[in-house]
Amino acid sequence: MELDLSPALQKTTNGLTETFSEKIIEVYQTSGDTFIRIPSDSVIEICRYLKDEHRYTFLSDVIGTDRYTSEDRFEVIYNLISLRDRERLFVKVWLPEENPEIESVTSIWKSANWFEREVYDMFGIRFLNHPDHRRIYMPEDYQYFPLRKEFPLLGIPGSIEMPNTTPDKE
Amino acid sequence: MGIESALGEGYLTTRIDTLVNWARSNAAWPMPMGLACCAIEMMAFAGPRYDVSRFGSEVFRFSPRQSDVMIVAGWCSYKMSHAIRRIWDQMPDPKWCIAMGACASTGGMHRCYGVVQGVDNFLPVDAYVSGCPPRPDAVIHALMKIQDKIRTEHSVMLDT
Numbered sequence: 001m002e003l004d005l006s007p008a009l010q011k012t013t014n015g016l017t018e019t020f021s022e023k024i025i026e027v028y029q030t031s032g033d034t035f036i037r038i039p040s041d042s043v044i045e046i047c048r049y050l051k052d053e054h055r056y057t058f059l060s061d062v063i064g065t066d067r068y069t070s071e072d073r074f075e076v077i078y079n080l081i082s083l084r085d086r087e088r089l090f091v092k093v094w095l096p097e098e099n100p101e102i103e104s105v106t107s108i109w110k111s112a113n114w115f116e117r118e119v120y121d122m123f124g125i126r127f128l129n130h131p132d133h134r135r136i137y138m139p140e141d142y143q144y145f146p147l148r149k150e151f152p153l154l155g156i157p158g159s160i161e162m163p164n165t166t167p168d169k170e
Numbered sequence: 171m172g173i174e175s176a177l178g179e180g181y182l183t184t185r186i187d188t189l190v191n192w193a194r195s196n197a198a199w200p201m202p203m204g205l206a207c208c209a210i211e212m213m214a215f216a217g218p219r220y221d222v223s224r225f226g227s228e229v230f231r232f233s234p235r236q237s238d239v240m241i242v243a244g245w246c247s248y249k250m251s252h253a254i255r256r257i258w259d260q261m262p263d264p265k266w267c268i269a270m271g272a273c274a275s276t277g278g279m280h281r282c283y284g285v286v287q288g289v290d291n292f293l294p295v296d297a298y299v300s301g302c303p304p305r306p307d308a309v310i311h312a313l314m315k316i317q318d319k320i321r322t323e324h325s326v327m328l329d330t
Contacts, residue, residue, distance in 0.1 A: 137284070139249065146283045155283030160248040163255030163292045 003027065008085035009034055012054045020046060037092040040102050047078065047091065047108050056080040056089060059105070062115035064123040068149045073097040074125055078105065101126040122147035187325050194238070194264070195320040196226035198313065201237035201261060203254060206244025208271040208303040215306035225313055234260040239316060241309070242289045245273035245280045255292050266319070268312045269295045272302045 005013060016024050016036065023046065025037040038046050050056040058081040065075040072094035080089045093102060104127035105112045116127040117136040124145035127133060134140060139160060144151060200222075204212055215222050216230055231237040234257045246254060258267070269289050272278030275298045277287035289295060296319060297312035 151283070153282060154287070162248070162286075163252045165255070165292050 003029055003034075005029075005034065006085075006087060008054075008082065008087045009089065012050070012087070012089065015053060016046070016049070019049060033088060033090055035090045035092055037094070040093045040095055043078075043091075043093055043105065044103050044108070047080075047105050050080060050089070050091070051108055054082060055084045056082045058083055059109035059111050059115070060088075062105075062112055062119055064119035064125055064147070066123060066147065066149045067094075071096070074100045074123060076102060076119060076125060095125060099126075100124065101128055103128050104130040106131055121145070124148070190325040191321045191323065194325065195317040198225075198227050198238045198266065198316060198320070199229045199231050199236060200227055201234055201240040201257065202230050202232070203240055203242045203257070204244060205242070205246055205250065206273065208243035208274070211303045211306055212241055212243045212270065212309065215309045220306040220310060222310060222313065225310065225317065227313055234258070235262060237261055238264070239266045239268060239313070240293070241268045241270050242274040242293065242295075243270040243303075245278065246286045246289050247284050248286055251286050251289075251292050254289070258293055264320075264325075266296045266316045267293050268297045268299060268309070268316065269293075270299045270309055270312070271304055272300065275300070278302060 003013075013027055013034075013036070020038075020042065023038055023042050025039065027034070027036045029035070059078060060081050061079040063077040063079065065077065067073055067075055074095040074097065076093045076095065078091040080091060081087070082089070095102060100123070102125065104116055106116065106127075107129070113130070113132060114136060116130055117132070117134060119125050120127060120133065121135040121137050122145060135142065138146065143159060144156060146155065200216075202209070202212060214220055216228060222228055227239070238261070240258060240261065242254065258265070267289075269275045273280055273285070274289050275295075277285055279302070281287070286292070297315050299308050299312045301308055
């Protein structure tokens with residue numbers, strides 16, 4: 001597919017393909033945004049490179065996705081912004097269904113802390129070397145990951161404790 | 171002046187139920203439990219335009235110990251339900267509850283794993299208000315319904 005890249009993004013993608021070559025699995029554009037997909041084991045070095053060399057200093061969001069495919073079911077998407085170049089770049093990583101885990105990017109962007117906790121809370125994707133790896137929304141003893149596709153819309157009945165409505169009795 | 175000027179040197183007879191219910195129904199102080207956008211309408215309900223002080227409920231008490239009617243305004247998550255129930259238990263009897271809006275009544279559009287599908291799952295609700303959010307008039311209507319309820323109940327227990 002023909003890419004329609006701005007000069008800054010062209011420089012970024014050229015730099016990425018020159019520096020990492022075979023590690024850039026695909027680069028594509030859709031809905032006016034640019035996406036690159038990379039293997040899960042090189043997320044740290046590529047994110048570090050993007051921040052240091054191309055000034056993607058702002059990690060706007062980290063998103064999880066359940067693609068519900070038989071292979072590489074889960075996806076983690078990093079929404080990067082370069083304030084200097086006014087460009088946005090999405091970095092995608094695919095993860096397997098069994099034991100999905102990936103290195104945390106909190107060492108590069110501090111803002112990844114809560115984003116990664118949210119992805120863990122909703123999809124059960126583990127982030128290695130995360131400084132505070134806990135659930136963020138659901139109760140800490142919750143057993144399920146609500147945004148996985150097999151999870152029922154209204155949750156598992158009885159899985160979250162309701163308040164005691166007869167407090168005088170134990 | 172007070173009631174003395176109207177009565178003069180006279181007196182009036184009534185039942186203690188009627189007297190207590192009259193007092194209670196005209197001083198139902200709300201406990202605002204504003205959880206979402208319904209809380210904005212709840213503020214309008216207390217403000218000068220809709221002026222709920224006409225019904226004796228102008229004093230929004232932020233302490234559960236001083237309030238009579240809890241207005242649950244907004245969607246309630248499972249995590250929040252414990253705090254709400256705790257505040258409800260801290261309110262002295264007698265007490266009443268208004269579930270304001272679709273979310274507090276049934277879960278509304280928040281049909282999902284994280285939101286309690288109606289606060290009546292853990293609170294004894296007296297009046298449900300429909301709307302998303304309801305107009306302040308509707309909340310006043312619910313309050314008047316609760317006043318009717320207070321006026322028709324037996325406030326003094328017979329020692330049998």
